[in-house]
Amino acid sequence: MEAILTQAGTGPGIGGFELAPGKTVNFTVSADWQGRIWGRTNCSFNTAGNGASNLNGNNGAGAACISGDCGGVLNCVTSGETPVTLVEFDLAGGVDGQQVFYDISLVDGYNLPMGVYFIPGENPKLQKIPPRLTNCACIGTPGYLAPLGAENAASIPYESKQTNASVAEWCPWDLQQTLPRKPVDGVYIYPDSSIQRPLFDPCFSACSKTNSPQDCCTGVYNSPSACKAPLYASMAKAICPDAYSYAYDDQSSTFIIPSGGGWGVRICPAGRSTNILATSKQELQELS
Numbered sequence: 503m504e505a506i507l508t509q510a511g512t513g514p515g516i517g518g519f520e521l522a523p524g525k526t527v528n529f530t531v532s533a534d535w536q537g538r539i540w541g542r543t544n545c546s547f548n549t550a551g552n553g554a555s556n557l558n559g560n561n562g563a564g565a566a567c568i569s570g571d572c573g574g575v576l577n578c579v580t581s582g583e584t585p586v587t588l589v590e591f592d593l594a595g596g597v598d599g600q601q602v603f604y605d606i607s608l609v610d611g612y613n614l615p616m617g618v619y620f621i622p623g624e625n626p627k628l629q630k631i632p633p634r635l636t637n638c639a640c641i642g643t644p645g646y647l648a649p650l651g652a653e654n655a656a657s658i659p660y661e662s663k664q665t666n667a668s669v670a671e672w673c674p675w676d677l678q679q680t681l682p683r684k685p686v687d688g689v690y691i692y693p694d695s696s697i698q699r700p701l702f703d704p705c706f707s708a709c710s711k712t713n714s715p716q717d718c719c720t721g722v723y724n725s726p727s728a729c730k731a732p733l734y735a736s737m738a739k740a741i742c743p744d745a746y747s748y749a750y751d752d753q754s755s756t757f758i759i760p761s762g763g764g765w766g767v768r769i770c771p772a773g774r775s776t777n778i779l780a781t782s783k784q785e786l787q788e789l790s
Contacts, residue, residue, distance in 0.1 A: 503545040503567060504769060505578040511535035511593070517577035518542075518551075521769070533761070534594040538607075540582045541614040541769040542570035543702070551576030569613040569679065569704045584710035585611025585679055587640065589618055589767050590746075595758070601790055602761050606640045607746040608738045612673070613704040615641045617771040618757075621764035628763045634658045635786055636759060638776045639768075640742035644670040644701055648773045659781045660774040661743050672741045673705035674733055680704075708732040709748065719749035726750040743777040754779055758790040 505518045506529065514529035521527055531537070545567040546555040554566035554574045565571040570586045572578035582588070588607040595603035606616050617639035622628035633656040641647050644666040654660070664672075675681075682697050708717040715721035719729035731739075735747035739754075746755035757779070779786065 503542040503570075503576075504539070505542055505570065505572060505582060506539050507537050507572075507578055507581055509536045509538070511537075513537060517579055518572075518575070526766075531593070534599065536592045536594075538581065538591070539589045539767050540570050540586050541616070542567040542572075542582065543613060543704075544568040545571075547574075547576050582610070585613050585704040585706045587612050587614050587616045587642075589616050591765065593761060596790065600761050601758050602763075602765075603756055603758055604765070605746045605752075605756050606638060606742065606744065607755075608640070608642075608742065609707055609709065609746055609748060609751075611677075611679075611705055611707045611710050612640075612642050612738065613679075615639070615643050615646050615770050617768035617773070619766045619768070620759070621766060623763055625762050628760065631759060631789060632656070635778060635782055635789065636757065638744045638757065638778055639771055639773055640745045641771070641773060641775045642669060642672060642705075642738075642741045643703075643770075646770065646772045650774075652774070659777045661741075661777045662774075664741060664775070669741060670699055670701070670703070672737050673703060674737060677706045677708065677711050677734055678703055679706060705734075705738075707738075707748070708734040717748075742775045744775065744779050758786065760789065 504521050511534040512532035514531055519527060546557040547566050548555050552575050554564055564574060566574040570582040572580050572582055588610060590605050590607050592603040595601050604618060620636035637658060647666050647669050650662060682699055715723050717732055723729040729750055731748055738745060738747040744755060
């Protein structure tokens with residue numbers, strides 16, 4: 503189950519939709535649209551779509567989805583509950599609104615792999631922008647990670663160190679949405695890596711878990727010099743180098759290109775996380 507939230511401009515007039523594997527759906531938004539897109543998991547709504555079904559054990563109340571829920575309704579009017587992977591767009595950013603700002607954000611945690619690809623349309627100038635500068639992805643779930651050396655016709659720079667084993671254990675232990683069950687004797691075995699984690703293992707960010715000023719960069723920590731990246735941000739950045747990992751990570755996680763094209767968002771893509779911003783910074787600056 504997917505969700506789209508309009509924060510500025512004119513949106514598609516819908517806040518949630520179901521997308522079968524391998525299928526696509528097209529939406530039109532205004533040129534000044536700002537918003538976010540995310541995936542929800544294990545959803546069960548009532549027939550009206552305005553609440554959870556009785557299958558969640560709460561007699562229709564509470565969350566309708568295990569992750570990414572938005573108040574238990576099908577058509578979201580608020581952002582997804584943490585932990586959730588977000589794709590964020592500002593289609594009229596920069597000087598005179600002539601640039602598009604976009605990112606994959608793990609600031610609110612991680613639940614699903616996400617990818618973004620650029621559609622240049624008929625504009626000759628935009629057609630010259632290569633996919634290796636625009637098409638980013640974050641793959642932080644085992645089973646979706648492609649092997650090193652997989653076909654890469656577009657020469658997109660990918661992260662090259664992670665394996666399915668490391669991707670399965672990147673989330674700091676206490677930030678997992680659902681901790682693995684304790685062994686029969688009631689205690690965890692240490693180190694934590696000796697305990698089998700679930701394949702679907704959503705991860706809270708440090709801020710979404712603690713809501714503390716230090717983790718959320720608020721109060722006396724509301725500056726880049728005072729707010730340092732927590733362990734979660736470091737681990738998230740290792741798995742998804744192009745993703746936004748905490749409040750002051752925007753310099754290494756925001757894509758900026760000329761406006762005018764279209765965009766596609768892939769939910770649960772197979773592949774590898776990209777490493778575009780760190781390796782192609784000069785070329786990206788020349789675009790904007």
